[in-house]
Amino acid sequence: MKFAVIVFPGSNCDRDMYHAAKDALGAEAELVWYQDAALEGYDAILIPGGFSYGDYLRCGAIASTSDIVTSLRREAKKGTPILGVCNGFQILLESGLLPGALIRNQNLKFICHFEELVVNNNETLFTTDYEKNEVISVPVAHGEGNYYCDDQTLAELVEHKQIVFTYKNNPNGSVRDIAGIVNKQGNVLGMMPHPERAAERLLGSDDGLKMFTSMLKNWRDQYATNA
Amino acid sequence: MTKVSIHVTLKEGVLDPQGKAIENSLSTLGYDGVHDVRVGKLIEMFIDHEDVEAQVNVMCEKLLANPVIENFTYEIEEGVAQ
Numbered sequence: 001m002k003f004a005v006i007v008f009p010g011s012n013c014d015r016d017m018y019h020a021a022k023d024a025l026g027a028e029a030e031l032v033w034y035q036d037a038a039l040e041g042y043d044a045i046l047i048p049g050g051f052s053y054g055d056y057l058r059c060g061a062i063a064s065t066s067d068i069v070t071s072l073r074r075e076a077k078k079g080t081p082i083l084g085v086c087n088g089f090q091i092l093l094e095s096g097l098l099p100g101a102l103i104r105n106q107n108l109k110f111i112c113h114f115e116e117l118v119v120n121n122n123e124t125l126f127t128t129d130y131e132k133n134e135v136i137s138v139p140v141a142h143g144e145g146n147y148y149c150d151d152q153t154l155a156e157l158v159e160h161k162q163i164v165f166t167y168k169n170n171p172n173g174s175v176r177d178i179a180g181i182v183n184k185q186g187n188v189l190g191m192m193p194h195p196e197r198a199a200e201r202l203l204g205s206d207d208g209l210k211m212f213t214s215m216l217k218n219w220r221d222q223y224a225t226n227a
Numbered sequence: 228m229t230k231v232s233i234h235v236t237l238k239e240g241v242l243d244p245q246g247k248a249i250e251n252s253l254s255t256l257g258y259d260g261v262h263d264v265r266v267g268k269l270i271e272m273f274i275d276h277e278d279v280e281a282q283v284n285v286m287c288e289k290l291l292a293n294p295v296i297e298n299f300t301y302e303i304e305e306g307v308a309q
Contacts, residue, residue, distance in 0.1 A: 057290070057291070058293055061290060061293070065289075065290060093295075094293065099295075100295060101293055101295040101296045103241065103242065103244075103296060104244050104245060105244070106242065106244055107244070108244045108245065108248055146242070146244075148241060148242070148295070148296060149295065150295075173242065173244075
């Protein structure tokens, strides 16, 4: 299985994401500079955290206008698994690949610590290795992670089981304690907490690794079905 | 030269923690009657092309404002010296 890790100017979790896929999981991974807009030939795409374009205008807004996002939209439509973490989540929202928006944390602070998350949906290709309602420990590191959407969108998210992760102790004011959501098709997941920073025991938790093992297993199953 | 001033504001109902913090500071300074402080953005630009209004609308929808959380208004001034 081959992962692409997209690197924007200002990405700063790209190496961690690469390390999680390549070393913690043991799959193939490549760092892809955003100007090399070819995303074909990868089995999954990872959009890392950071401060793409210095968070100018709105977090993720400038990155969402780049050519690579056109390729990303094409891959999303094709069903390629896409995981956006932190700034990667912000980029997915600004690109319209996921519904809603992220606004400033309710307490106005940049928060950086481990949070307990509840796995609300373990039936996505990113979460099958978790138990339903399993509580996992994964770090957050953001100033604008307060998920917002209107009531109608929220009702749709609930109806289609798109809320994948929620915070046990909401740290940022997100509606419905939302920490991560998936698109209706089930192949694009965005989340504020960093599973790649919890992919090895040495890092204080390896609870995030199951996201990567889930992706690998589901890719293998699909590969076996298609072969 | 056509000058465009675009105001981007948070939609009603969207929490504005920055506005709240400013409100608290104003209260500390003794301005007690101040409430519902909201922070927005002013984006100014000069445009050479014709059909400015249509262009500005699309710019706002595509990039300058996020329709999920923000509204926009703009003023167009013709014949402004840059």
